[in-house]
Amino acid sequence: MxxxxxxxxxxxxxxxxxxxxxxxxxxxxxxxxxxxxxxxxxxxxxxxxxxxxxxxxxxxxxxxxxxxxxxxxxxxxxxxGRPSLPAGPARLWRVPCLYGGEVGQDLDALAEMKGLSTEELISIHSGTDYRVYMIGFAPGFVYLGGQPQILDTPRLPKPRQLIPRGAVGIGGQQGNINSVAGPSGWRFLGWTPIRAFDPARAEPFLFRAGDHIRFCPIDADEARALETRSAAGEMIITPEDLPA
The missing domain is CATH 3.30.1360.40 (Gyrase A; domain 2)
Known part of the structure; x- marks a missing residue:
């Protein structure tokens, strides 16, 4: 074009x-x-x-x-109009995710909708490298592309009034990580203790456009431990450089 x-x-x-x-x-x-x-x-x-x-x-x-x-x-x-522009280094973030539970309230229903077991759905979702296409809607909110087609699901007809920070969801052909608490019509599979947005950090936005994200399943005990460290201001994940 x-x-x-x-x-x-x-x-x-x-x-x-x-x-x-x-x-x-x-x-x-x-x-x-x-x-x-x-x-x-x-x-x-x-x-x-x-x-x-x-x-x-x-x-x-x-x-x-x-x-x-x-x-x-x-x-x-x-x-x-220039034939090529230098691209910045690509980064991969391995994001811990507690699937299901109170925040991942749509996990079982979504698996049933797709004709999958809960374990199969988690395997598909966590076995994908997502691309951060843009940051928008709320501070640090990531729009993720590259989602397997089988996971594509319309948003809810009526948004829920309060979804917590860290919720990991699906909306149409996109994935997301909630950066702040608020209303949402996305369908949520889990929760991550990482903070995509923290105004107290030197760099408030953790992710940037062009990054890659891979979700890593964790259990409830690990999620609580990581949340304690994250709440104290510790960086609980760091990115890996991807080959150019």
Whole structure:
């Protein structure tokens, strides 16, 4: 698809690179976001206030007193037209997950819906490498792609009013990890003690677009122990670098 520029009010614009959700387009968007950040960091580009990569588009919010929209358009189209952009290092996070229980309240019903045993469903869900396509909706909330088709399930017709932080769920063709407590119509399989968002950390958002996540089943005792460490501010997981 030819890159398409879309105005978003008088101080923001979006560069769209595709019409569908796919890893290649998303990787291109993330590389564009990194290229813009590098130019800002070098002082070459001034006036950019926010850089927001999504599934297939890049949103930039800018200060018109610092940079004119036309100049920013030309820069984005130039970057998008380059045959290749350097991509940042890919990271894999192994995320502990307590399947079922109070938070994973849809696990058994979902397994029955799919004609699977609970153990088979857990094996499929935890045997998949998910891609973080974007962060959005709430601080640190991850939208996960790469879900096996058998797990695709529509959201609930009526959202539940309070789902806790750390809930691991499915909504349509996507997976997620709840970063903060709140209402949700997703279907939830389990809970993780990791904190995707912690404003007290030097880097409040644990995950970033382009990361990979693999869920690792744990039992209730391990979940409680990890939650105690996590609540004390300890980093209970660290990422692995993936080959380029």
């Amino acid at each position: 030819t890159p398409k520029l879309l105005p978003c009010g008088d101080s923001a614009m979006s560069l769209q690179l595709g019409e569908t959700v796919d890893a290649q387009t998303n990787a291109r968007i993330i590389a564009l976001a990194e290229a813009v950040r590098d130019l800002c960091g070098q002082g070459v580009l001034r006036g950019v206030l926010d850089i927001v990569p999504t599934y297939r588009s890049l949103l930039l919010r800018y200060d018109p007193a610092e940079i004119r929209g036309r100049a920013l358009e030309e820069l984005l189209l130039d970057l998008a």
